[in-house]
Amino acid sequence: MMLMQARNMQWHEVFYPNLGSPGGVLSVQVLQEFYVTMTRKALHPLPSNKVRNIIQDYFSWHIEVNDPLSVLVASRIEGITRFHFGMLLS
Secondary structure (H helix, E strand, O other): OHHHHHOOOOHHHHHOOOOOOOOOEEEHHHHHHHHHHHHHHOOOOOOHHHHHHHHHHHHHOEEEOOOHHHHHHHHHHHHHOOOOHHHHHO
């Protein structure tokens, strides 16, 4: 049923029906990548405690924890829509 409805919905409406609320949606993976990028890969890396404070500012947002079912659903939605698999899980 969810896959049939997904054809007529935006990807965020499928995964995050309350997206209209203040804040946004991030996955744990995005926060992990942000931490590594800002502390190690940036031209001028920031101290880890500063990056932790920035990440903590996002705790009011919805933090999505992807599980194996999320991966399967995202792959099916990608198959019936034009949404990129990575965007469905980010």
